[in-house]
Amino acid sequence: MLNVFNLQGGRLVQHEIDNANSLAELDPVWVDLDEPESWELAWVEERLGVTVPADALGEDLEESARFYEEEDGGLHLRTDFLVMDDAGAQTMRVAFILHGKRLISVHRADSAVFRLLRLRARRMPGLVEDGLDALLALLMTDAEYSADALEGVYLALENISQTIVHPGATDANAAEALAGIALQEDLNGRIRRNVMDTRRAVSFLMRSRRLSAEQIREASQITRDIDSLDGHTAFLFDKINFLMSATVGFININQNKIIKLFSVASVALLPPTLIASIYGMNFKFMPELDWGMGYPFALGLMAASVAVPFYVFRRKGWLK
Template sequence: MLNVFTLASGRLFQEEIATADALAHVQPVWVDLEAPTAEEKDWIAQRFGLRIPENIVDDDLEESARFYEEDNGELHLRSDFLIDEDTGADGRGARNVRVAFILHDKVLFSVHAEDLPVFRLLRMRARRIPALIDDAKDVLLKLYDADAEYSADALEGIYDGLEKVSARVLQSKVDDQAAAEVLAAIARQEDLNGRIRRNVMDTRRALSFMMRSRLLNAEQFEEARQILRDIDSLDSHTAFLFDKINFLMDATVGFININQN
């Protein structure tokens, strides 16, 4: 699927592209490719002179190749974006999805295998809020900003989930069945917390690279610093949740041992 976004008065207007001719008549600021076909990649090459590699979103890509700048000024970034288990319509649960970004000739190109909540959030905001976006770099920064906010919301969900687990663990009697259910719930929350920690770490690296690349203007540079501060505030929450998870795990195992004895 190929979607282009044009900019008018700071608002993004989305159009799904079905033919090469339709792509030739738009001047986008953002081109989003979700599970693109070879034909759609050829349209991009013909229209913008940009060749998109087949392995652009491979998970085994070397770390040194995730953030770099070409001699012609193209900026390449590979970032992971979180999908919380509650939003996984296919039942696959929480996961991190790799997204490839290319800043080429004042247009942002994004390539990913499936639709992402963060992208939907930005599209909704950019349609409703005027003067939110001025150029392609603003789109990228707003995506990372929304990613940090989405991670914070997921952390709040973990807090709520662990409160329910705590109520069960600290009740007067915990039998083997209840303990098994508690351990399964704790394991899910621990997995999600770990994915959030990895996600914000990856976002921090991407923002730091953009700031070092000197492509951001003064206002965008300050916005990137603010996003980094927001991400830093999430670290203490993930650390606290890991401690709480370990406590609940130890308490549950202790009850199991008592029952066995």
């Protein structure tokens, strides 16, 4: 899909292009290629005089090849954006080309960051004046989206902690909590990776010396926001580790309760086992033959030997 944006009255206006003539009639500020077809790429390259690299969305690029400047002065950036849906969280690679005052973006799927910027640019005149403004606005919106995702992690971990500390928690609850903790740990790691990548993109733009004084202030604010997010992700990692340890400890306690029951039972049954073993020996004069109360006495002695250990265990609180 080919979406072209130009400025009308200070607002960013979107045009869906379905032929080359429609593109030739516009003076775009931002050209967005969402899962582009080959002919759409050809229209853009012919109209704007740029070349979109064949590996623009390649995932196996070296880190040094993700940010560079062409001989004609065009800036190329490959950066990741956070995408969250029902299937979970993932990162989406987006290729940007700054050619003069125009921004060209190439990606394989739409995201909330792009939709939010389009909405803001339509409602807020003066938000975007050129392609560089659009790129900085996208990076800023991505940082805000990451902050919102971190708030979601906070809430999810709080719910998990309430499940663990609940008096009626079971092993099934603990297993569910472990799965939730692992999911939030993965999300927190993706957010941290995403903001790190955003910081690198902003740093590259600041080093390119293409930014105006106002844009430099905006880029510096994005960097400060990302620095604050780093502290939050580090705190969340500590909280995740604590909840993981607490959950595993809860499971171990429940398992120890089961082992304790077997231990108490085995200790309590040792005396009657000993008595039964003694009375079962082949003595020359067996008590149960020479004494009529031999069997009742042995059974009573065995019952008493069971009752006494359980009484002692109960007094010490070992049966609770």
